[in-house]
Amino acid sequence: MLSSLFSNSGARWATPVTPVAAAVGVLLGMAASGAAYAEISDTIHPFVSVTRSYDANLLRYADNSPVPQDQRSDYLTQTMAGVSLDQPISRQRLTGQFKVSKVAFDRFDMLDYTGKDFNADLEWHIGNNLDGHLGGAYAQSLTSFADFRQAARNLQVQQRENFDGGWRFHPSWRVRAGWSTQKFTYDLPAQQFNNRTEDYNNVGLDYIASTGSRVGLQVARAKGRYDNHFLANGQPIDDSYTQDEVKLNVQWIFSATSQFQMLAGRVERKHNYFAARDSSGLNGRGTFNWSMLRRLRMTATAWREYAAVDSNEVSNSFNKGVSLNAQWELTGKMSADFSARRERRDFIAIPGVTTFTRLDDDTKSYNAGLSYAPVTPVRLYLGAFRENRSGAASNTFRSHGVSLSARVQF
Structure with missing residues (x-):
């Protein structure tokens, strides 16, 4: 299955790479050659990543659904860019992460979307005995x-x-x-x-x-x-x-x-x-x-x-x-x-x-993964999952999948 993540399979994965994907490839090459070891600063850390995934039942069709088994799966590609922040300000500390992603599906391409995830937190202190947090977040996802x-x-x-x-x-x-x-x-x-x-x-x-x-x-x-x-x-x-x-x-x-x-x-x-x-x-x-x-x-x-x-x-x-x-x-x-x-x-x-013929369900899920950092700023990750749900007939499904990702942080 892992090799099929990168096969044609009638998918747009075989089309010319996007500018973002090309940039990721360049950055991976720079990191591997040692050119990207130095951080931009001690407080600001840009990063990019690309992930290729397979899901055997993307829409979580029920077991009794008339949709054929071979029409339930899909491959998807996610490219992401963002920046993380960790800035001490006197006794205070400001942290945050801001990232934007593009997600493209091979079969269900009507689901393609742009994801956003922004969050920030200020850890504040007044004197030795008063402290707390002020924060906010914004996220857009499927x-x-x-x-x-x-x-x-x-x-x-x-x-x-x-x-x-x-x-x-x-x-x-x-x-x-x-x-x-x-x-x-x-x-x-x-x-x-x-x-x-x-x-x-x-x-x-x-x-x-x-x-x-x-x-x-x-x-x-x-x-x-x-x-x-x-x-x-x-x-x-x-x-x-x-x-x-x-x-x-x-x-x-x-x-x-x-x-x-x-x-x-x-x-x-x-x-x-x-x-x-x-x-x-x-x-x-x-x-x-x-x-x-x-x-x-x-x-x-x-x-x-x-x-x-x-x-x-x-x-x-x-x-x-x-x-x-x-x-x-x-x-x-x-x-x-x-x-x-x-x-x-x-x-x-x-x-x-x-x-629903039953007013309850039971979900079991398992995830396993292996992470490898060939050089300091690069991390590769291979993961797999399985998910089963039992309950009402219309609410029972099974799925499994695998993903491979690469991330570079500067």
Whole structure:
């Protein structure tokens, strides 16, 4: 399959290379010859990359779909250019990344799009005891086909602004507060009822041990607003909600090689329409990090939380899942990674609106990759994935794929 990534296969990969792809080739050659070793500066790092991928079921067609198996796959090429920033300003620190990509599909070329991903964060300090973050982000990408399986380009734009701050009024105690807002919009008219704004406000009090471990209590309110109401049998349905949280906030350092983080507690969620969907109970996420001699790093995560669904059937779900991620530094130039994830979703549906025969699904996904840096500024990556979902017949699919990428940072 790897060789087929670069075969003709009736694809535009065999056509003359684009200027961006040509530039990437030149830069790779420069890096390999040693001409690109020097960084442009200590704070600004431009980079370029090119990725060739194969997906056996790009649109995530259901197993019972009439679409033939040989018409579900596609090859795609992504070229990307960007710059990362890490700039100390006195005691403050400004970081950010700005990148633009062009994604071209061989078979489903109506999906070709330009991706954008911009984010910045200011870590601020006032005196010795006041600190926090001020940040924002903008991202434009193709909506996942996992829940929206139409051969139509549906770009999602996500915007985020956030501010938080804390005051360490005692060596062992810190009070904090935060605010964030995220806005999601879709350009496909059939999906614009999923346009929404999510606001999150929280306050907390933490006890800080001499080891750096932290235990605290956090109270928060989340609000989701859907401005374009979904029409069911001619009746508008408002999926807006309010969610109140009281959670335990833990960051425990067992040693230099193992740490545990958790934000979990009781959550109550109420909807503006059809109160039978309201629920309450345990909600949260916990993560355990472990490393061995800095060569092997593992992260295990478990969660129970609400999430939005980009679907024509439902807007929200309650998700329970676990994941495992591992990175192994094989040599100074080569590393391997692996991840496994399983998640069950229980859909928060309104009777008579969804056509699902089951109101839950179960997704298992696996990823593995190998990274190689022949010279300092160049990194090559070979990756593979497999994803299976079971649930309602119309919501069950299987897919797998492989990708090869090259990245140069200056």
